[in-house]
Amino acid sequence: MKTYLFLLLLVLFTGYSAFSQNLFSITGIVRDQKETLPGAGIYLSGYKVSTVADAEGKFKINNLKPGNYDVLVQMVGYLPYSKNVIISDQSVQVELLLKESTTVLNEVVIRADPNRPKYIKQFKEFFIGTSPNAAQCKILNPQVLNIDYDITKSLLTITTTEFLIVENKALGYRLKYMLDNFEYNSRTRIIYFSGHPFFEELKASSAKQKKYIDKRESAYYGSSQHFFRSLYAGNTTEQGFIINKMIKIPNPYRYPDSIINKNLIWLKTPDKSTVISKATMPKDNVRIAFWEKQLEMPKYIDHLDRKEISPASLLSVYNHNLKSLNYNGALAISYSRERESLVYSKTGFWVFRPLEIPDYQISIANLTENGVHFYENGGVNNSRAMLFEGFWAYEKVADMVPMDYIPQIKNK
Known part of the structure; x- marks a missing residue:
């Protein structure tokens, strides 16, 4: 069975802190090199918060807690734009300078690529995912994807200069996704993508809305977002998470x-x-x-240390907005309130565990840096510091909920 690794840059989520109850705002102006741009769409990455620039190109987003935000801008005729904004103890004012898109439709020359359908299929599998929710997701504008395959490196790279539109009829969201980068190395089987999603609610009847709520709850509970939220709050055990060390030992079969x-x-x-x-x-x-x-054959194999780790022993306060997960190596994180499905067990993301270990959803977080900084809402600040295996690598865009998502059903 193939094993896939997934770098936690699938989403550059941002976060907030409860350190202060004060609320602040991001104000600014959208312009290009010549003039202001009225009517530009302004979004917060990872959230459902948006606004539109007024007749003078000005905008304002209110009621923001201290934290790290990515402001996204969409304007016809211009390249998508993002700007990182940090709110500490006061409101922030920014200038968003857009660049004109050089793409002219009547000058585009379309070259037929017989392998494009194959690469698009791979992209959907590793970006949208292969979970049951993924079956109800559709990329509405795949034509904007630029594909490059380097045969010498076995590296598939996909980029776009436009927002990728993803309709998720399982969770009831329409995503505008600013894709920064996507890479899949078929030799190492490492998947890496980064970007900025904006969530819109799909219109639905009350009956369908209830189905959305149920599936959103299921997607949220046991996710990395849920884990880091509970880790910040100090209640991972109460929330159903079990933390163990994964130790690498010499492969006895090699x-x-x-x-x-x-x-x-x-x-x-x-x-x-x-x-x-x-x-x-x-x-x-x-x-x-x-x-x-x-x-x-691998020189080393993973060995699950049966002794549970106290979450408090891994944590420290980085600053008044961030906490830090301090560990150098791999952690096995099990969610004891959901079992792995038969569908998941047949994927390349499944993680081997001893037979006597219950089939809880298990994820491996390989910490590449000693110190992963995260916010109260589960957003990870330095997401390059982790490489996921297991369930968290399996669930992707199809199973994402906004960073300001609040569960409506109590976790049992």
């Missing part, structure tokens, strides 16, 4: 490199004193294949 290389050299070096016959070649090929397979 020979040392010295033995592998010695056998490969011996088998591949012709013996001048021996006449090579067709009868001996298959045997040698089998032995060569065995040692080459040994060379491909």
Whole structure:
């Protein structure tokens, strides 16, 4: 079974803090090099908050808590724009300078690429996901995707200069997604994408709205957003999370490199004193294949430490808006209130665990830096510091809820 790794840059979510009850605003003006731009759409990444620039290109977003925000701008004829804004103890004023889009429709030359459908399919699988909710998601404008495949690096790269529009009929959202980058390395099987989503509610009847609520609750509970919120609040155990260490141990099924290389050299070096016959070649090929397979096997495998970790032992206060998860290595995070589905167990994201361990949803957070900073609402500040495996790598855009999402059903 293939194993996929997923870098937590699928969303550059931002966050807020409860350190202060004061509310602030972001005000500003939208313009290009020549003039102000009335009518520009202004959005907060990861939220459902938006406004429109007035006749003078000015805008204002109120009722914001201290935190780190990404302001997105959309305007016909201009490239999508984002600006990071940090609110500490006062309101912030910004100038948003847009660049004209150089794309002229009647000058576009479309070159047929026989592999484009294949790459679009891969993008949907690794961006939208393959969960049950993903089956009800659709990219409305796939034509804006620019595709590049580097065969020497086995690297698929996808970019766009427009907002990607994703309709999620499972959770009842329409996303405008500013895709910064998407990469899939088929050699390492590492998936990486980053961007800024804006959420809009789909119109729905009361009956359909109830279905949306139920599915949103299910998507939220057990997610990385839920985990970091509860970690900030100090109630991960009460919320159903179990934290263990994942320790790397030498692979007992793999020979040392010295033995592998010695056998490969011996088998591949012709013996001048021996006449090579067709009868001996298959045997040698089998032995060569065995040692080459040994060379491909991982030198280390993950071992689950059964002793639970106290969340308090991993935490420190980074500043009045942020807390820090301090650990160097891999953490296994289980959500004991939901079981892994049969569909998930057949994917390349499934994580092996000992047979006596319950089939709780389990995710592996590989911490590449000693210190992951996160906000009260579950937003991670330095998201490059984590690489996900397991359930959190499996659930992607199709299972996202806004950062200001508040569950309506109590977690049992």
